Amino acid sequence: MADEAPVTYVESExxxxxxxxxxxxxxxxxxxxxGLIAIVLGLAAAKRTSINxxxxxxxxxxxxxxxxxGADQSSGxxxxxxxxxxxxxxxxxxxRLDYRAFGFLYRNDAGGRQERLPIGISSRNVEGVxxxxxxxAVCHTGTYRTSEGAQRVMVPGMxxxxxxxxxxxxxxxxxxxxxxxxxxxxxPAMQQAGANLGPIERQIWRFVVIPRMREGFxxxxxxxxxxxxxxxxxxxGRVDTFNPYKLVQMDMLLGAIAPEERHGAxxxxxxxxxKPREGMQLHWDGNNSSLAERxxxxxxxxxxxxxxxxxxxxxRVAAWLGDLHPPRSPHQVDPAAAERGRALYMNACAxxxxxxxxxxxxxxxxxxxxxxxxxxxxxxxxxxxxYTEAFRQRQLTELFAGTPFQFRHxxxxxxxxxxxxxxxxxxxxxxxxxxxxxxxxxxxxxxARPAAFVRGIxxxxxxxxxFRSPPCTPGTRPAQGICYDTTIPGNGNGGHLxxxxxxxxxxxxxxxxxxxx
Amino acid sequence: xxxxxxxxxxxxxxxxxKNRIFRSNISGKFDNEDGSLTQTRVNWECKFAAGxxxxxxxxxxxxxxxxxIIAGYATIHRDDFIPLWERLGAAVHQYGCKYIMQLSxxxxxxxxxxxxxxxxxxxxxxxxxxxxxxxLCRAASKAEIDQLVAAFAAAAWRAREAGxxxxxxxxxxxxxxxxxxxxxxxxRTDEYGGPLQNRARFLLEVxxxxxxxxxxxxxxxVKLSAVDRNNVIPWEKKGNVLADTIQVARWCESEGxxxxxxxxxxxxxxxxxxxxxxxxxxxxxxxxxxxxxGVDTFRNFLLFRYRALRPIFxxxxxxMKKGLPVEGVSLEEARAIRASVSVPVLNTGGYQTAxxxxxxIESGAFDGVAIARSLVANNDLVRxxxxxxxxxxxxxxxxxxxxxxxxxxxxxxYELARFxxxxxxxxxxxTIYATRPTLNMPPVSAPQVVQAA
Numbered sequence: 022m023a024d025e026a027p028v029t030y031v032e033s034e035x036x037x038x039x040x041x042x043x044x045x046x047x048x049x050x051x052x053x054x055x056g057l058i059a060i061v062l063g064l065a066a067a068k069r070t071s072i073n074x075x076x077x078x079x080x081x082x083x084x085x086x087x088x089x090x091g092a093d094q095s096s097g098x099x100x101x102x103x104x105x106x107x108x109x110x111x112x113x114x115x116x117r118l119d120y121r122a123f124g125f126l127y128r129n130d131a132g133g134r135q136e137r138l139p140i141g142i143s144s145r146n147v148e149g150v151x152x153x154x155x156x157x158a159v160c161h162t163g164t165y166r167t168s169e170g171a172q173r174v175m176v177p178g179m180x181x182x183x184x185x186x187x188x189x190x191x192x193x194x195x196x197x198x199x200x201x202x203x204x205x206x207x208x209p210a211m212q213q214a215g216a217n218l219g220p221i222e223r224q225i226w227r228f229v230v231i232p233r234m235r236e237g238f239x240x241x242x243x244x245x246x247x248x249x250x251x252x253x254x255x256x257x258g259r260v261d262t263f264n265p266y267k268l269v270q271m272d273m274l275l276g277a278i279a280p281e282e283r284h285g286a287x288x289x290x291x292x293x294x295x296k297p298r299e300g301m302q303l304h305w306d307g308n309n310s311s312l313a314e315r316x317x318x319x320x321x322x323x324x325x326x327x328x329x330x331x332x333x334x335x336x337r338v339a340a341w342l343g344d345l346h347p348p349r350s351p352h353q354v355d356p357a358a359a360e361r362g363r364a365l366y367m368n369a370c371a372x373x374x375x376x377x378x379x380x381x382x383x384x385x386x387x388x389x390x391x392x393x394x395x396x397x398x399x400x401x402x403x404x405x406x407x408y409t410e411a412f413r414q415r416q417l418t419e420l421f422a423g424t425p426f427q428f429r430h431x432x433x434x435x436x437x438x439x440x441x442x443x444x445x446x447x448x449x450x451x452x453x454x455x456x457x458x459x460x461x462x463x464x465x466x467x468x469a470r471p472a473a474f475v476r477g478i479x480x481x482x483x484x485x486x487x488f489r490s491p492p493c494t495p496g497t498r499p500a501q502g503i504c505y506d507t508t509i510p511g512n513g514n515g516g517h518l519x520x521x522x523x524x525x526x527x528x529x530x531x532x533x534x535x536x537x538x
Numbered sequence: 539x540x541x542x543x544x545x546x547x548x549x550x551x552x553x554x555x556k557n558r559i560f561r562s563n564i565s566g567k568f569d570n571e572d573g574s575l576t577q578t579r580v581n582w583e584c585k586f587a588a589g590x591x592x593x594x595x596x597x598x599x600x601x602x603x604x605x606x607i608i609a610g611y612a613t614i615h616r617d618d619f620i621p622l623w624e625r626l627g628a629a630v631h632q633y634g635c636k637y638i639m640q641l642s643x644x645x646x647x648x649x650x651x652x653x654x655x656x657x658x659x660x661x662x663x664x665x666x667x668x669x670x671x672x673x674l675c676r677a678a679s680k681a682e683i684d685q686l687v688a689a690f691a692a693a694a695w696r697a698r699e700a701g702x703x704x705x706x707x708x709x710x711x712x713x714x715x716x717x718x719x720x721x722x723x724x725x726r727t728d729e730y731g732g733p734l735q736n737r738a739r740f741l742l743e744v745x746x747x748x749x750x751x752x753x754x755x756x757x758x759x760v761k762l763s764a765v766d767r768n769n770v771i772p773w774e775k776k777g778n779v780l781a782d783t784i785q786v787a788r789w790c791e792s793e794g795x796x797x798x799x800x801x802x803x804x805x806x807x808x809x810x811x812x813x814x815x816x817x818x819x820x821x822x823x824x825x826x827x828x829x830x831x832g833v834d835t836f837r838n839f840l841l842f843r844y845r846a847l848r849p850i851f852x853x854x855x856x857x858m859k860k861g862l863p864v865e866g867v868s869l870e871e872a873r874a875i876r877a878s879v880s881v882p883v884l885n886t887g888g889y890q891t892a893x894x895x896x897x898x899i900e901s902g903a904f905d906g907v908a909i910a911r912s913l914v915a916n917n918d919l920v921r922x923x924x925x926x927x928x929x930x931x932x933x934x935x936x937x938x939x940x941x942x943x944x945x946x947x948x949x950x951x952y953e954l955a956r957f958x959x960x961x962x963x964x965x966x967x968x969t970i971y972a973t974r975p976t977l978n979m980p981p982v983s984a985p986q987v988v989q990a991a
Contacts, residue, residue: 029656034674035833 075145081341085177086158089143091331096324097152099230100144105210109201113192124183124257126162126175150230155323157338159184160260160289164479165447167351178345179447180258180289182479187255194246197238204231244268247275251283256503257477259455261285262322263407270321271415284511285407288455293444296343301390305453306405307438311430327421347444352483352536362534365527373439377538382443395436401454403511405437445538449487450476456507456514460486460535464528467515477502486536543899544892544923548906550882551796553704553757555592555636558899559920562886562908563640565597566949573603573613575622580629581970586913587633590920594630595908598642598708601693604661605643609652614693623700636703641693643686645714646675647806649828649945663717663724669771670805672834677726683740691747704757706799707744711763711806715741719786720804722768722777738786745793759797760790764871766804767858777804780871784878791879799884799908800872807941809858812911813867813888814936816855818848824946864888864936873903884908890934892923914940915951932956
């Protein structure tokens, strides 16, 4: 239809003006439109960036196993990346699509299917992205089997005897610089794993989430990798608590860590019965007598920062752990022998370690929870030396400074603390560094203790205590677990000579009693 | 008893009017679209003639169709309209009232262009749009000015042929003559622009041409705005001052003008003309008739309609009135002009009080007054004065609702407060449409015998 001519001169003038103004109006309209889009996007971004929502669990065991303590926010990887990694790195994951290759444990859901996240991995939606990372349970949930063919039993609170934390961290750090984490490969793998990303979401991942994640990986790698490369693999069930802490939390460089400090790898502790431990010298070296501070410090190790730490979540776990009893020992022992052993124990051991009564562990003993100078104990000094006075000073002044959570109770000790032995049957191998496979070996003189043994088998040893730990040849890889070499610095199996000189019969009695712990 | 000066005849060179009261130029859209006048206009004018005014100055009468201000007003652009005007003149004369035709050209101040003019810009001295409504215009060429001059002369001749008593050139209130005269509007660089002499050239050429056409013995008066106050829209230039107008008045006199009619303001309406109130509620309902007439009209409509915006226009409109009276708003300017010329001077601007007018005449401010609104309110105002009242019983309130209704509704008084009911007001408005007028009001005699003209 032809454009109708204006009827009046005013109308033609107005039309002429409109035509003259049209470019300006279009520009203005575009500007307004752009402004509106910017506002909408800004609001959407603001809404998204304000999201910080952990997954919440009413059940305390689920909270312990999957509840967020804030580490996911500061150290986490996006859930879909977590799910995609096994597809991108099949060799490292033994070809499986889960994380069992690193010793992570999975529960089955009500339908009998393996849950998507392993125990000890929490999830929190931060800025619209579900991030996953460690919580307390990653290091404090283990398994046992009564025999090779028996059902594997998971025990919350027991040391994570399967977890190869060193291997996992090394893998994550290497993945950060691996080209397989480029968006072009990572995004398809995420989608394969089930991520349903819209076109906008995909661009956000490509240009924001993944680059940010990789940057974080690379930064952590630059701090940790040189140190980890120097260390021997810790092996399953072990962690070097304070050295990564120095590198990551304190921004220290490797060169600032003295050579004798660098061998801090020790066993994950059990965390049963926390309430009776209040006031004891906690940690292997007894450097802190406050449960709350010890918990917070451990959370830092799991990856929280003073900014992201979720105190309430941690306190909820701590309250539950206060009365968490270990399962009763399943070992069948000769009651008479055990009774004889008990007499021996009460006489020689109980003042330092407390004792097992018929139904519960008794936290009594003049020296229970007190530090024994290592000059007397003579166990491997690696862990003790990894915690230094200089580090303590920085802990006290730099972490949570000015908040009610500021560290006050850390001390530098000269030995290792006398530990309560509750749940002892789940706590092998023994000594702080897990250098002695069984109770029987611990009662042997150091020279007679195994120089190399397999760690990582979760079949309990009803005869010797601890787990089955066949001898092995250092440098070889056994069928299961790793070969623990006591000659490596930090792995020494010397010291704690108590009971090593007992006659064999008395040792048998004592072992019988200890198997009831 | 001494003679009331209001009721003494006013003798012009070529015309004598029985008293000093002139119905000033006002009417409504009473007529046909082709410019031929109707019985309605006859009825309208006779109301005032019957009411006792000495003379009626017609509402502006365009000399060309392209000079209409509001379509629907009678014109004098065709010879065949002469008999119509003749009839009107005769009807008014029955009452002993004189009839002076106001010859006019809108220039750019064309409120409702109508079917004849809507397709083109109006002729003016300038091509700049009109400041209040954004009426569009085009500067007339020399040839077009010559045609305009001739059109005025021809129109004057028609008025004389129709037996009317005189003519007035509407050189006030923003119409074409003002557009040439005003230094605030005229931006020409030829002999019709620049100094006052050039700006007055068009008016003086028209006077000369009229005199050449109708002779020296036909009453010719000129209505001038004493002061332009062209800056109603604040960024406009102020325009002519009193001294300019006095000079123009002298030139008019020397070109043979018989009288001057002093008004004010270079726009119509103007805050000072007609002086008084401004009814937003009224104009909000009538201004829509003008929206298509200009490029700024819709803006104004919004300013009028929405209460939140009204303070803007209220400030624009009322800031000029401060300190000035309504009645006799330009009295002092009239006095100054009268002192500078020897022809009689009329003044307009809110006159309604007999004693005030009397004092004005006696003090030499003017020789007579032209009244529109007060007469619309009380057609028999003069008779009321004659009977001794100083102010009518229900005086004009200067609400200006008559003015603001003009673009849309019949002319008349819209001040509801002056009527017993709305029906009474409408009935009064409708009286002008009588097809067989029974205007029973007897011709009014002044207290003394009216001399034959």
